[in-house]
Structure formats: C-alpha cells, structure tokens
Amino acid sequence: MEYEHVAALRKVHPAWKLLRADNAALILCFLGEVFADGNRGSVPAPELEAALDEFLYQINDPQNPDYPKSAKDYLADWADGSAGFLRRFYPLEDEVLHYEVTPAFEKAYSWVRSLGKREFVGTQSRLETVVEMLRSIVRGTETSPEKRLEDLKAQREAINAQIAAVEAGELEFMDETKIRELYQQIGITARELLSDFRQVEENFREQYRTNREHIVSSVGKSQKEVLDDLVRSRSEINQTDEGKSFGAFWKFSLSASSQEELRDLLAKVSALSAVDTDRRLLAIPNDWAEAADRTQRAVRKMSEQLRRFLDDWLRFKNRRVLDLANSITANALKMRDNPPEIGMYIDIPGIAISLPFERPLYQKPAQTSVDSQGITEGELPDDEALFNQMFVDQMRLLDNLRQVIPPRASAELEDILEVYPIEQGVEEVLGYMTLDDDALEIEIEAEETRIQVKTNEGDLKTLKMPKVKVTRK
Template sequence: MEFDAIDALRDRHPAWRLLRAANAPLILSFLGDFFVEGNRGATAAGEVASALDDALYALNADPDDPRFPKAPLAYLEDWAAPEVGWLRRFYPPASDEIHYEVTPAFEKALAWVESLRTRSFVGTESRLHTVVELLSQIVHGSETDPEKRLVELRRRRDELDREIAAAEAGEIRLLDATGVRDRYQQVAATARELLSDFREVEENFRGLDRQAREKIATWDGSKGELLADLVGSRADISASDQGRSFQAFHDFLLSEVRQDELSTLLMRVSALELVIQDPRLRTIHHDWSEAAERAQRTVRQISEQLRRFLDDQVWLENRRVLDLVRAVETTALTVRERPPEFGLAVDEPGVQIALPFDRPLYDARPASQVESLVPPVPDEDLDTGLLFAQTFVDQARLAENIRTLVPPRSSALLSDIVQFFPIEQGAAEIIGYLALQDDDLQVDLDDSDETLLDYTVPGDEDGTASRRRRARLPKVTVTRR
C-alpha cells in the first residue's frame, strides 16, 4: 500500500480510530465480551446499558474519582455516532426501542488486538496440511480430463485400501498430543473467524438493501424498469461468489445429517483431555446458525422492499383513477348550467308514452294474525355425532415436536420436521404449525421458494378409504430462539 492510502485509513477507518481512542480498553473489553463472545446480534438499548452499567461499576472502584464518569447510555451514543462507527444504532421493524449491534470494523480491531497476545503454542503442521489439501481440491476439482481424474481417484482408493488393510492387521496410527493441539488450535481460530465473517457478510447485504431503498425512494421512471433493476440486483446477490458461498454454508447448516455429524464431532473433541478446551467451541454450530439466520434475514428485506413497493404503486394508481373520476365530475358540473356552444345535436329516437291507467290500483293488504301460543314440537332424534367429530389440533404437541428436533438458537425447515412427525390431522395440523405463537418459536414464510407437504386424509366411518393429499406452501422455516 502507498503512503497516502495508509494515511487515509488512519484518519477515516473506524477500526484504526478505535485503536487510537482514549477509552479503547473499555470499548474492546465490554463490546467484545457482550456482542462477540456472547454471539449477540441486535440488542435493545436497555439491555446493553444495563450490562455496561455493571461493567462500569466494577471498573469505578473509587466513587469519588471514577475512571469512567459518564452514564452508560451516553457512552453507547458516543460509540454509535456516525463519525465513529463502532456500534450500529437503529430501530428494528415493529419495535419502538433503539437497538445496538457491533460493526465489522469493531471486530477487525478486536481481532487485531487479540492477535497481539503471546501464544504458548503456535501450530504450523495442520495449516500446511490444510494448504496442501485445498490446493489439491482446486487442481483436481477443475480437471476436465477424465483420464487424469480417474488416475487421481484410483490413487486415493489405493491409499484407503492400504489404511483398511493396516487397520485390519491392528496397525492404527494415532495423532500425538502435539498434532491434536495443533489441529484444535486451528479449528478454534477458524470457527471464530467464521462468526466475524458473518457480520461482514451481513453488513454487505445490508448495504445492498440500503441501496435498494434509496433507489425506490428516488426513482422517477416506470415501475417496470425499477422492478427489472431491483430483481436483477437480487439475482446478482444470489449469483455472486459471496452469495453462492453463503447459501452453500446455510444449506449445510440446515441439513439434519450434517448437523448431527458436526454435533457428534464437536462432542467427541470436547471430551479429549490433550487440549485446553475452548468452551465456546462446543456450541459453535448453534452460533453459526444464528449468525447465518441474521444474514439471511437481511437478504429477505430486499424482497420485502419489492413487495412493499408494489403495494404502494397499486395504491397510487388507484388514487390516480379516483382523481381522474373526480376531475370528470367537476368538469361536468361546471358545464351543466352553461353547456359549450360547439357540439352535435342528436334528435331523440322516439317519444316516451306514459299512460296513467297502466299503473296498478291500490290493493289493501289483509290484516295479519299473530298466534302467541305456538304448539309444541314433537321430539326428534338428532344426530349428535357431528358434535364429537370435530378435529382439535393440539398446538402444544406441535411445539414440542419442534423443540425435540430443533436445538436452541437454530432453525429447520417445516418439511424436515414433518418427516419425523408425520401429519395425522390433515390441513388443520399444517395450519396449526403456521399459527404457532410460542415465545421461543418463530415461523417465517419465504415466498421466493415453495414447500410440498404430503399427508394422508383418514377415511370416514362409512367405509371411505383414506386418501393421499399434497399441500403447496411457501418455504417455511421454524426458528427456535
């Protein structure tokens, strides 16, 4: 980098500005522990201020001469100022309380400070193996010659055959303690870097969403051109390298088989006594799911902007039609008394004849008789079976099904849930899933995709056989907070 570029970064970049701040230790320690280590996204201002108040109380040991005399909310407002850029301050949809979340610039400063700490063990072997493995995947994954690919596949098969033969003979090669610690250190560092990368991906998606909002607010062309531009932008996000990589990662997390495999591996690694355990690594896959869902929610906001724009345009067009109708009525009232001199006079095609005696004569209505004594109705045999044939969907059972399959702070598709708990009460049970309102459960519908749910309608008592049905719904995602 050139001198001018570095000088501009020193003056303008929020991360560099944070490292030069007088309260940098307070900012890095509190925000890093609360947001980064706690894997929190947007959090209400009251909750953040309460946690900061506790931290300031511990730091201000001398009440007569406090190190940090300002109120917690004053510190948060200073850190979220536009010229500072360490916190993002905003109002989320359907909320009237200010929320805060850290920016990617803060995480870069925090990661640099953490890298300054002296490490008792610096592993290099695992990173070398990772580099070689990635280079091998690039070379062989881009090979178009079938013969060369077959040679590589046969070589890998021979290596597996030799390992199988050695294992059958009782010769098992194990990693030594150094190799285990080396690889564990790299896994922990990569897992934390992924969470930091998710915040940057979310910030990039939020920037694209902001551009779409600005374009809608300032657009003065036709609606079709704007929709084509916005839909193209949405397609560019999905088709970009960042979008495709993020979608592949998100699909991996939503796969139940992959989640089970990852949970098993993390559990077995956490049971090893050869390494100093990182407590956050045990549930890192849940943190990934929550961070990925926040980024996915930001992408869905662009689709919501399109829908809101269409609704606003329909309202404006309807209002334009009403304005035209009122203008025509006003003009007609203006010229009614003084019609214009120009025009055509059209003779009546005929004369309307009205005969007075064609009207019917007055016909007196007969007096009505009111019978106050109603004769009793004989008892009838009523079919009360319909009262007991009503279908009741137990939403508590549906919520328990979701909690059984979905861990806390993770998501799953409704189609995956009904594979383990088949639908027994038809369309009423599907509607029961969509209408869940528990505090720890959230049901989201994505109109950009669809879900097909197969279920069986049970037969009636009169001998009607059960029937297979298929429901077509938008993509339904169930999130457990």
C-alpha cells in the same frame, strides 16, 4: 498498499477510529463481552444501558472516575455516524430501540484479540491445509478424463494401502503436537466464521439500501420495469459467490444429520487427553446456527420492509394518477355548461377520400377449360432421397459433452471428437455446432482447424472448419 489509500483508511474507517479512541479499552472489553463473546445479535437499549452502567461501576474509581459520562451517553456516542462502532435501530413491529455492533467493531476486536500470546504457533497444519485446498481446486478444474482417472486411482491405491495396514494391525496415530495445532486452528476458524456473519448481514443491508434508492430515483419508469429490476437484483444477490456460500451454509445448518455429526466430532476431539478443551468450542454448532438464523431473519425483515416501501411508493404513484384524472373530470364539468367556442383543431396532412364511383365494375371471372381425355401414365419420381435422411441425436451429443467437460470448464471441439469420434459424418459436426442448451455456450472462433471425418460411404476426408470452443456453465 498505496500510501493514499492507507491514509484515507486511517481517517474514515470505523475500525481504525476505534483503535485510536481514548476509551478504546472500554469499547472493546464491554461490547466484545456482550456481543462477540456472548454471540448476541441485537440487544434492547434498556438492557444494554443497564449492563454498561454495571460495567462502569466495576472499573471506575468513585473518587476519580476514568469514564465520567453516563451509560446512555456512551452508547449514543458509539452509535453516532462519525464513530460507527454500534448501529441503533427500531426492529420491525417493535417500539424499543435496539443496538448491535458493526462489522468494523468485529474486525478491530479480532485484531486486538490476535495480539495475545498463543501457547505455540503451529505451521504444519496450515501448510497442509493450503496444499489440500490447492489440490482440491486442481482436481475440480481438471478437464482431462485420463488425468482425473489417474488421480482417482492413486487415491484408491493409497486407501487400499491404509486398509491393508489396519488389517495387519499396524495403526498410525497422530502425535499430540499436531492434535493441539489442529485444535487451535479449528478454534480460530470457528471464531472468525462467527464474526464474518455480521459482514454478510451488512452486505445484504447495503443491497437493501441500494434497492430503496433505486425505487426513489426511478423517474420515468413504469411499475413493471421497477419490479423487474428489483426481482433481478434479488436474484443476482442469490447468485453471487457470497450468496451461494451463505445458502450452502444455511442448508448445512438445517440438516439434522450434519449438525449431529459435527457435535459428535467435537465431543470426540474434546475428550482427547492432548487437547485443552475450549468449552465454548463445544457450543459452536449452536452459535453458528444462531448466527446464520439471525442473518436469515435480517434478510427476511429487509425483504418485508422493501415490500412495504414498494407498496407505499406504488400507492403514491397510483394516487397521483387518480388526482390527475379527478382534475381532468372537474375541469370538464366546469366547462360543460359553457364550452369553448374555438373547439379543437388537429393537424392532419391529408384525408383519404374514397368515392363509390371510383371503384371498378364487377367482372365475371374467366373459366378455364380442362381436357381430361388422353391422359397417359407418367414416370414416378425417385423417392430414394426421402428414405436416406440422416437423424443426428442431439441428446447423445449433449451427453458426450457432459461426460468430457466438467461444470464451469471448457474444451475445444476437436479434443472432444478425439474422445467420441464422428459416427455420422459432417452432419454430426454440424449437430455439435448448433446445440441449443442453457447450460452450454458454443463459441465459434476465427482461427481455422482441420479434423478427420468419415463420410456416410465410409471414406475418410479432412474437414476444414473454424475452431469451436464449448463452455459448460
């Protein structure tokens, strides 16, 4: 980290400001209990004020209170733009003020919570998790079919060995230390995922603000161009890594079978004697589903607000055009009885004049005589070339590429031809180079290469050609 960057964060980042605040303990304990531990999205202002007033009554000394302000004043201070711990807003079609915590508060609360001493610090499970993640990435990006088959066969042999051991009555159980370590890691990951939803929602909200600014600043653009930009922007959000990840999680939360499996697994693990059951972890599927639904509702409401804002903007633009048309009509009516004497002049470089007598007179077309006598039979042309045309099946070529290249990977054409040799000569090579498919990208490089090609006559010849790189999207 650079010194200037850390110094700037200390001054402007809301999470750092919270930790430096005099009433940081009050903010973290109260807001953490209501929002983070309670998994609440937005809370109406009257309800939050009543809860804070009760909390202050419990911790304050009546003779010498540490927090003398009212609950309403504290909430206003925490939601002030210079603080940034709370966000206050009026929900769509609701006249009651609401509060919700910001991602900066979630970061500060998670950090303070991590300062507490844990029963033990497990390292084995996290190391195994890192290794398994690296292994998954390598397996998913391997472009060699031989290495993939080798890896799959190794996995199959390991599974067969486990099956044989179970059939022989040799059961290997996980020790209690590793069970507690994994259970602890599950709890930490589950709580971090809950706090991450607020950051995802904040990122979507930032994109909403950017779209509104784009509409306001779109001077000189037509309505069609503005709409195209907004639709493209929404599509880009869905195609980002964050949008794809949230979409996959949303599908998981909508799957009844996946939810049922998750609850069943949590129940079985919590029933183990080696585990000190965390009751909140049993309800984590509901908390995840509620947090994801809250984020989805927020995105839907932002889309509705953006649509209304766009409708108002278009209505204003149309009204301005109508006002201009009415102004022109009013001026024309005023000048109808007293038109201007000068009239209107148009600068034209020249007028094209075509006189009738300049056209040529009609001429009778000349007749062509045809001698149909003495016609002799000629030789028929050689039509063998018509029947020797070669057809290259591009669908077969596309299937070959899909079999060799995994998604989001690339390979050289000469490597592909080693797996699927040329069967139709140079025409098949040209067929690979001219494939037109949205899921593929054919890149012809400046470097040259040589490949062996069998011609239609069966002769083996060397083809000198530029290197071709095929990328699958």
